[in-house]
Amino acid sequence: MNKARRNPFNLFAAHGILIVYTVIALFPVFVILINSFKERRSIFREPLALPDGESFSTVGYETVFNQGDFFLYFQNSLIVTVASLFFVLLFGAMAAFALAEYKFKGNTLMGLYLALGIMIPIRIGTVAILEMMVSTGLVNTLWALILVYTAQGLPLAVFILSEFMRQVSDDLKNAGRIDGLSEYTIFFRLVLPLVRPAMATVAVFNMIPIWNDLWFPLILAPAEETKTLTLGSQVFIGQFVTDWNAVLSALSMAILPVMVLYVIFSRQLIRGITSGAVK
Amino acid sequence: MTALTLKNVNKSFGKVQVLHDINLEVEDGEFVVFIGPSGCGKSTLLRVISGLEDATSGEITIGGDVVNMVPPAKRGIAMVFQSYALYPHLSVKANMALGLKQEKQPKDEIEARVAEAARMLSLGDYLDRRPSELSGGQRQRVAIGRAVVRKPKLFLFDEPLSNLDAALRMNTRIEIARLHRTLDASMVYVTHDQTEAMTLADKIVVLRDGRVEQVGSPMELYNNPANQFVAGFLGAPSMNFLPAGLVGGASDTTIGIRPEHIRLSDTGRLKAAVSHVENLGGDTNVLVELADGTQMTVRLFGQHNVAPDEAVSVDFDDADTFHFGASGERLRDATVLATDALQS
Ligand SMILES: Nc1ncnc2c1ncn2[C@@H]1O[C@H](COP(=O)(O)OP(=O)(O)O)[C@@H](O)[C@H]1O
Ligand SMILES: [Mg+2]
Numbered sequence: 001m002n003k004a005r006r007n008p009f010n011l012f013a014a015h016g017i018l019i020v021y022t023v024i025a026l027f028p029v030f031v032i033l034i035n036s037f038k039e040r041r042s043i044f045r046e047p048l049a050l051p052d053g054e055s056f057s058t059v060g061y062e063t064v065f066n067q068g069d070f071f072l073y074f075q076n077s078l079i080v081t082v083a084s085l086f087f088v089l090l091f092g093a094m095a096a097f098a099l100a101e102y103k104f105k106g107n108t109l110m111g112l113y114l115a116l117g118i119m120i121p122i123r124i125g126t127v128a129i130l131e132m133m134v135s136t137g138l139v140n141t142l143w144a145l146i147l148v149y150t151a152q153g154l155p156l157a158v159f160i161l162s163e164f165m166r167q168v169s170d171d172l173k174n175a176g177r178i179d180g181l182s183e184y185t186i187f188f189r190l191v192l193p194l195v196r197p198a199m200a201t202v203a204v205f206n207m208i209p210i211w212n213d214l215w216f217p218l219i220l221a222p223a224e225e226t227k228t229l230t231l232g233s234q235v236f237i238g239q240f241v242t243d244w245n246a247v248l249s250a251l252s253m254a255i256l257p258v259m260v261l262y263v264i265f266s267r268q269l270i271r272g273i274t275s276g277a278v279k
Numbered sequence: 280m281t282a283l284t285l286k287n288v289n290k291s292f293g294k295v296q297v298l299h300d301i302n303l304e305v306e307d308g309e310f311v312v313f314i315g316p317s318g319c320g321k322s323t324l325l326r327v328i329s330g331l332e333d334a335t336s337g338e339i340t341i342g343g344d345v346v347n348m349v350p351p352a353k354r355g356i357a358m359v360f361q362s363y364a365l366y367p368h369l370s371v372k373a374n375m376a377l378g379l380k381q382e383k384q385p386k387d388e389i390e391a392r393v394a395e396a397a398r399m400l401s402l403g404d405y406l407d408r409r410p411s412e413l414s415g416g417q418r419q420r421v422a423i424g425r426a427v428v429r430k431p432k433l434f435l436f437d438e439p440l441s442n443l444d445a446a447l448r449m450n451t452r453i454e455i456a457r458l459h460r461t462l463d464a465s466m467v468y469v470t471h472d473q474t475e476a477m478t479l480a481d482k483i484v485v486l487r488d489g490r491v492e493q494v495g496s497p498m499e500l501y502n503n504p505a506n507q508f509v510a511g512f513l514g515a516p517s518m519n520f521l522p523a524g525l526v527g528g529a530s531d532t533t534i535g536i537r538p539e540h541i542r543l544s545d546t547g548r549l550k551a552a553v554s555h556v557e558n559l560g561g562d563t564n565v566l567v568e569l570a571d572g573t574q575m576t577v578r579l580f581g582q583h584n585v586a587p588d589e590a591v592s593v594d595f596d597d598a599d600t601f602h603f604g605a606s607g608e609r610l611r612d613a614t615v616l617a618t619d620a621l622q623s
Contacts, residue, residue: 169364171361172362172365172366174331174351174358175360175365175366175425177331177352178331178351178352178356178358178378179352179377180352180353180381181381194367
């Protein structure tokens, strides 16, 4: 910022607001983290206290590792999330390119039809989806989840990406055509790199709900070997007793991979939000 | 052999017809400029020639072959775009080489052609840079280089200088003219700038609303425009038009007179007031307003002391005038003389 425009009060206020917001946003995460390292009684007696020599305990983590196959759940969640994101981005970008680039009959109608999915929650179709999965034998496979999440993510992905792809210069694509590039090369080598910020945006918006989802894992893939992390953690939440140590520990560990993925996408994401325009 | 022939080319987008029955020939080695106001279909015509758009009807022949069904990369053309359209992820060298690689040219041939183009366009120092590290002028030279290495039968330029500032525009214009001389290549060049058209073209094609208005050499068009539109479009400042009635002509016709053919005099036929003066040093442009509100531009050579609001009178030789009918068509001398005789 330019010195003449820098007003110390504004600067202070802006930073103050941002710090307050950060604290509020991080507070629950912080509480989960510290309590996951405490024994049960101190969790309830002093939920905000840091673990000390007396209250420190890793019993929650031990329970989590001993009960069920935590690493398998973890791996399942990761596979489902990454594979779904991959397909959402790939197919979403391809459909968006077709809608943005080619003039064909029903182009607008097709775009609207695809956008409709944004407004209709996919869970309404759960029963039909379950029937379909049963008849195709996909129940209790990770494919069931990947397919459903891909379908769930596509409408918004197509909507956002086609908007961005319309902004990619026609001249650039035409230059590629005159140089003899195929439409696939134009799509993968020229257009995709230019809409990378938008792709990152779509990835982040889709990632969290998929990672956290309980509904579809519970209905479509509740078997031991296909349980996701969220579903796996539910064993610690009982109707009468809840093993809070274990729940907090599982949650703490579930935060990690999303953080890693987020950091990977975030640079692109911020560029996507702030730049808006694609050159 | 002709480099390009267009026969009855029409182009419609849905119900909107953008190009109407275009017929045209570009001879080998000729520099042809399409000129017309924005939105008249120049780019569309160029895209139809290049194959990026299909003609709705008509025949396109490049270098003797009908190419209606041939994809852009195989038509033997290369195109330079207004927005440069360089591949952002590739170096200057790779940008120029990509088309040749797609054609499966041998490596040493590619190297040689890129080096030759880089030398011609003084791009040698930038070969390893990315487009984002170049100035606008350099980017456009790379875009031109990318076209040159293909050794096309026909070059297509779509307003290549529009994004450059005035000084650079002149340099690049001279560079393109020089390129045309050294390569002896056939070129089609689209612009809305009459200076570019006049300075570069062997042949100018004036377009309006998707129709060819006139085709000819720059001086033919300047000295002998077919209609009021062409007369007004070529020449800067543009031709003055005034109702013929003001100087004793037929009431529904228009007289055209170029700014340099008008003089300010004390005894001129038309009384006027100076509304604005542009002192350019070498020239002085005086904008005057006639009693009936008609604006005229007078171009005086050298420096003159004229002040706004000054009352002047203007005059010109009738031999320098052009006559146009009510719908803008040119009235040739015979008809004009007849009406003049009728008046007197
Ligand atoms: N892809 C398209 N779809 C529909 N209309 C178009 C398309 N491309 C150009 N046009 C129309 O065709 C006309 C000519 O456009 P263009 O050739 O770009 O003009 P110019 O290059 O002379 O400024 C314009 O009215 C424009 O709106
Ligand atoms: Mg144009």
